Amino acid sequence: MIVAEQKPFEEIKQMISPYGRVLILGCGTCMTVCDAGGEREVSFLHSALRLAQTKSGNGTHSFSEYTLKRQCDPEFLDLLVDKIADVDVVLSLGCGIGVQAIAERFPDLPVLPGVNTSFMGMTKESGVWDERCAACGDCRLDETAGICPITRCTKGILNGPCAGTKNGKCEANKDMDCAWILIYQRLETLHQLERMRRYYPPRNFRTIPRPKRILRQASINAGGSDD
Amino acid sequence: MYAPVNDKAQDYPTGHEKKSPDHSLVPPCQTACPLHMDIREYVDLVAQGRIMEALQVIRTGNPFPSICAYVCTHPCEDACRRSQVDKPIAIRALKRFAVEFGGDRMVQAEAETTHQEKVAIVGSGPAGLACAYYLRRLGYQVTIFEAHSELGGMLRIGIPQYRLPREVLDTEVERLTRMGVEIRTNTRVVSLDLIFELGYRAIFITVGAHQSLRMGIEGEESPGVIDGATFLREVNLGLKPSLGKRVAVVGGGNVAIDAARTAARLGTKQVTILYRRSRAEMPASPGEVEQALEEGIEIQYLVSPTRIERGKARLTVTSVRMELGEPDARGRRQPVPIKDSEFSEEFDTLIAAVGQAPQTTSDFRVRTGKGSTIQVDPVTLTTNRAGVFAGGDAVTGPATVTEALAAGRLAASRIDDYLQHRYPLPDKAGRDRLTGDLLPETIEMVRKIGRVEPPVLPLEARAKDFVPVELVYGWEEAVNEARRCLRCGVGVEILFQDKCATCLTCLRVCPYHVPYLDAHGTIQIPADQCQACGICVAECPAKAIVLRKPFDRRHVTEELSHIIRSTAESKGKPLIVGFCCQYGLFGTGTLAGLWRGAKAGVWIVPVLCIAKVEADHILQAFEIGAEGVFVAGCGQQCARENTTDRVYQRVEKVKKVLAPIGLEPERLQAFALETTDEDPTEALDRFVEKVSSLCLASVISQEVKS
Numbered sequence: 001m002i003v004a005e006q007k008p009f010e011e012i013k014q015m016i017s018p019y020g021r022v023l024i025l026g027c028g029t030c031m032t033v034c035d036a037g038g039e040r041e042v043s044f045l046h047s048a049l050r051l052a053q054t055k056s057g058n059g060t061h062s063f064s065e066y067t068l069k070r071q072c073d074p075e076f077l078d079l080l081v082d083k084i085a086d087v088d089v090v091l092s093l094g095c096g097i098g099v100q101a102i103a104e105r106f107p108d109l110p111v112l113p114g115v116n117t118s119f120m121g122m123t124k125e126s127g128v129w130d131e132r133c134a135a136c137g138d139c140r141l142d143e144t145a146g147i148c149p150i151t152r153c154t155k156g157i158l159n160g161p162c163a164g165t166k167n168g169k170c171e172a173n174k175d176m177d178c179a180w181i182l183i184y185q186r187l188e189t190l191h192q193l194e195r196m197r198r199y200y201p202p203r204n205f206r207t208i209p210r211p212k213r214i215l216r217q218a219s220i221n222a223g224g225s226d227d
Numbered sequence: 228m229y230a231p232v233n234d235k236a237q238d239y240p241t242g243h244e245k246k247s248p249d250h251s252l253v254p255p256c257q258t259a260c261p262l263h264m265d266i267r268e269y270v271d272l273v274a275q276g277r278i279m280e281a282l283q284v285i286r287t288g289n290p291f292p293s294i295c296a297y298v299c300t301h302p303c304e305d306a307c308r309r310s311q312v313d314k315p316i317a318i319r320a321l322k323r324f325a326v327e328f329g330g331d332r333m334v335q336a337e338a339e340t341t342h343q344e345k346v347a348i349v350g351s352g353p354a355g356l357a358c359a360y361y362l363r364r365l366g367y368q369v370t371i372f373e374a375h376s377e378l379g380g381m382l383r384i385g386i387p388q389y390r391l392p393r394e395v396l397d398t399e400v401e402r403l404t405r406m407g408v409e410i411r412t413n414t415r416v417v418s419l420d421l422i423f424e425l426g427y428r429a430i431f432i433t434v435g436a437h438q439s440l441r442m443g444i445e446g447e448e449s450p451g452v453i454d455g456a457t458f459l460r461e462v463n464l465g466l467k468p469s470l471g472k473r474v475a476v477v478g479g480g481n482v483a484i485d486a487a488r489t490a491a492r493l494g495t496k497q498v499t500i501l502y503r504r505s506r507a508e509m510p511a512s513p514g515e516v517e518q519a520l521e522e523g524i525e526i527q528y529l530v531s532p533t534r535i536e537r538g539k540a541r542l543t544v545t546s547v548r549m550e551l552g553e554p555d556a557r558g559r560r561q562p563v564p565i566k567d568s569e570f571s572e573e574f575d576t577l578i579a580a581v582g583q584a585p586q587t588t589s590d591f592r593v594r595t596g597k598g599s600t601i602q603v604d605p606v607t608l609t610t611n612r613a614g615v616f617a618g619g620d621a622v623t624g625p626a627t628v629t630e631a632l633a634a635g636r637l638a639a640s641r642i643d644d645y646l647q648h649r650y651p652l653p654d655k656a657g658r659d660r661l662t663g664d665l666l667p668e669t670i671e672m673v674r675k676i677g678r679v680e681p682p683v684l685p686l687e688a689r690a691k692d693f694v695p696v697e698l699v700y701g702w703e704e705a706v707n708e709a710r711r712c713l714r715c716g717v718g719v720e721i722l723f724q725d726k727c728a729t730c731l732t733c734l735r736v737c738p739y740h741v742p743y744l745d746a747h748g749t750i751q752i753p754a755d756q757c758q759a760c761g762i763c764v765a766e767c768p769a770k771a772i773v774l775r776k777p778f779d780r781r782h783v784t785e786e787l788s789h790i791i792r793s794t795a796e797s798k799g800k801p802l803i804v805g806f807c808c809q810y811g812l813f814g815t816g817t818l819a820g821l822w823r824g825a826k827a828g829v830w831i832v833p834v835l836c837i838a839k840v841e842a843d844h845i846l847q848a849f850e851i852g853a854e855g856v857f858v859a860g861c862g863q864q865c866a867r868e869n870t871t872d873r874v875y876q877r878v879e880k881v882k883k884v885l886a887p888i889g890l891e892p893e894r895l896q897a898f899a900l901e902t903t904d905e906d907p908t909e910a911l912d913r914f915v916e917k918v919s920s921l922c923l924a925s926v927i928s929q930e931v932k933s
């Protein structure tokens with residue numbers, strides 16, 4: 001899942017200041033799960049912005065709110081057509097993808113990001129989210145016992161651990177586990193320690209073209225379906 | 228698709244609940260009550276100190292709540308789910324508190340005659356009284372025929388006065404008279420034809436079960452032997468039968484216990500109950516047995532009289548000892564005599580209380596069945612004769628007051644159907660019943676709080692007189708007892724499944740481990756486990772969870788708009804809004820004085836546990852013009868566990884945005900009590916002062932600016 005954090009209230013206030021009619025738009029998928037932009041956050045932000053306006057004379061906005069199941073699909077965005085008719089700006093609490101999808105779908109409508117999209121990760125416990133994947137496009141988790149050194153090692157080393165490991169923690173941050181110690185321990189559990197002996201050549205991320213696109217089409221010639 | 232959320236600016240503060248179905252389940256206590264009273268509701272109202280409203284709920288479900296408050300056998304308590312945690316809620320004692328505190332006896336019922344048909348009721352026990360009450364309210368002309376000189380049936384001539392004071396009964400009877408029910412006492416009905424000839428269009432037979440059963444032993448007819456029902460009737464009618472020094476009571480039911488305790492109150496030195504099974508099988512209610520033992524009554528178990536001989540002055544009662552054999556069809560172990568175990572004892576009087584049966588005049592020409600009970604159609608309550616209905620003990624055999632009241636109420640509506648030529652409406656498919664036990668992990672998390680028993684009269688004061696033994700709760704005891712209720716079946720539900728992002732927040736925050744992920748990966752919140760704390764409602768990031776009762780959902784917004792209306796005129800002091808737990812302390816305890824604007828400028832939004840206060844609610848309070856907002860919970864006194872932490876987090880969250888909004892974060896504060904005897908008034912006063920000075924400062928700074 002994509003994990004984000006809502007922008008500081010002050011910044012949001014500044015961002016919307018040039019606009020009159022603001023639609024606060026939530027996202028019902030990842031942003032709900034990471035508690036940055038689901039319906040509850042939308043309505044809290046709505047109340048807070050309205051209150052800011054009355055208390056500190058912060059412009060003359062009018063606000064509306066709505067939460068889509070997902071902002072990153074054009075079909076969902078179609079549901080916004082009447083909602084945006086009398087709106088000057090959309091304050092999206094979707095991730096960066098949602099914001100861009102809106103920009104693409106509604107060419108003349110300004111859209112503002114209400115959250116800082118942070119990483120791809122998972123819920124560790126209630127209210128705690130951790131990064132897990134860097135979307136490098138060349139997954140090697142088979143070799144590293146299902147633990148990603150690119151994301152979880154501060155230095156992203158492919159042949160760790162480095163000399164900075166101490167008592168299983170990383171020299172860069174004493175509270176952070178050393179990813180390579182984790183990999184070692186898990187390989188040991190899996191009886192695959194020999195993988196530690198291997199050398200992993202450096203990867204050239206620059207050769208991976210951005211932006212990426214994935215094409216998946218049925219091979220009609222073979223006469224079968226694609227899966 | 229999502230239900231669109233309205234523009235709050237337009238319809239605030241009425242909230243944006245479009246559809247509001249009530250999905251609450253019928254709790255086990257209500258299912259068990261023959262009258263299906265809304266127990267959960269009135270217990271909850273008592274917990275909040277809203278006694279008058281509690282009384283209203285009670286009156287809606289029960290024609291004579293004061294009577295039930297004294298003598299109901301409370302099957303509701305036997306079914307109460309709290310007993311899975313510790314002990315059941317003292318429902319009857321709470322009802323007694325509500326009716327006495329709320330002044331039930333002052334309530335006047337009125338009725339107008341809107342139907343010309345007359346209905347006759349034969350017998351004035353609870354079934355007859357209830358039927359008269361409801362028929363009269365439906366607008367019929369009703370006459371009660373009663374063989375005895377006073378109304379009430381077993382309530383008057385059976386149940387001893389120390390359990391049901393006669394003033395209580397008299398008030399209820401008087402209420403009926405005032406409603407215009409015609410009463411003919413000293414009138415034993417011998418023929419129904421005669422009644423029809425008098426112009427009555429329907430008859431309800433509720434003659435009770437007054438015929439004492441015989442023990443079937445030699446010497447039963449001897450002078451000095453009397454049956455229980457007759458004995459109690461005589462005492463209740465003011466006679467003082469002379470019993471002598473030693474009295475034996477045969478039987479193990481409530482009538483036997485009542486007879487024994489009555490005999491003791493008449494001055495008998497030694498009262499012995501002879502019961503042929505053991506204590507575990509005794510049908511009498513354990514509480515009554517306990518009180519009898521306290522009063523010095525002896526109970527001989529596994530003893531059965533076989534012969535009575537009348538001597539010159541006394542009775543010689545020969546008994547045999549019993550042992551328990553195989554269980555019978557109903558699962559009760561049958562007593563079997565032990566060979567050669569006979570023994571004799573001398574008594575002055577023997578009271579036989581081994582059961583009663585109805586005694587229906589054969590001239591009624593109604594079909595009777597097993598145990599001479601009148602046979603009726605269970606749905607329509609009709610007998611074999613057109614226009615003749617029957618109910619109460621006469622139909623069921625000896626049962627209970629509440630069952631008789633329920634039969635009377637049902638009969639009233641069936642007689643109405645009959646007279647209006649309607650088919651009886653089938654019971655409307657109501658809300659689902661709550662079934663199933665609490666799970667061990669839920670039980671473990673419910674805070675254990677001992678049951679508060681109502682006080683009883685001290686022993687010395689008891690045995691001399693017929694004054695009521697059980698006393699009524701004080702305010703605090705009642706509120707504390709009521710707070711123990713688990714509010715079964717009114718918890719939460721995921722009303723908008725399509726909104727649920729399956730984020731698992733609810734599963735993680737629930738202190739009772741209620742939500743779970745089912746085999747299909749859908750989150751479920753089982754209604755039978757939810758403790759209605761509301762934490763998940765306030766935390767679900769998708770706002771997919773709601774309280775099952777629409778009223779509970781609207782609650783906070785309605786209270787806020789009430790404050791807007793009430794404060795519109797009264798400008799002056801800065802407005803301070805407090806979200807206070809309405810249970811306990813802030814509802815009824817030390818801070819109850821804050822209620823409804825009692826402290827200038829301070830307005831309370833009563834919430835049923837502060838766990839239900841959402842971050843958004845706090846902002847809404849500022850938005851309606853509050854200069855300060857506080858959230859006050861019972862902390863350690865809370866009837867639930869783990870409520871405060873979440874609320875503190877929400878308060879912190881709001882505080883974070885207050886400064887950029889343009890309000891000092893000190894304008895928001897949370898209070899919770901750490902100990903029971905803490906008095907938060909002072910802290911609150913300090914807060915109010917702080918807010919006042921902040922207000923003043925902002926006024927000054929604005930004037931400086933302009």
Ligand SMILES: Cc1cc2nc3c(=O)[nH]c(=O)nc-3n(C[C@H](O)[C@H](O)[C@H](O)COP(=O)(O)OP(=O)(O)OC[C@H]3O[C@@H](n4cnc5c(N)ncnc54)[C@H](O)[C@@H]3O)c2cc1C
Pocket residue numbers: 298299300349350351352353354355372373374375378379380381382385386387414415416417433434435436437456459481482485588618619620621625626627628629631
């Ligand atoms: C000693 C004792 C203690 C009890 N304690 C409790 C208790 O604590 N809690 C509880 O729930 N239940 C208790 N009960 C049971 C309860 O009292 C009865 O179940 C209930 O009263 C039955 O009501 P009813 O209206 O069917 O009949 P009854 O109350 O028996 O009333 C029948 C009435 O019909 C009258 N009648 C009979 N024949 C005629 C006629 N031909 N013409 C005119 N009138 C007639 C009788 O005089 C009587 O007044 C007790 C019963 C007894 C005997």
Ligand code: SF4
Pocket residue numbers: 254255256257266267270306307308309316318711712713714715
């Ligand atoms: S806990 Fe309350 S709602 Fe539940 S059965 Fe007992 S009295 Fe009824």
Ligand code: SF4
Pocket residue numbers: 721726727728729730731732733734750766767768769770771772
């Ligand atoms: S907290 Fe709300 S969105 Fe999350 S799983 Fe529970 S019901 Fe679904």
Ligand code: SF4
Pocket residue numbers: 718719736737738739740741742752756757758759760761762763764
């Ligand atoms: S209301 Fe409370 S008890 Fe019920 S599911 Fe939600 S958190 Fe659990």
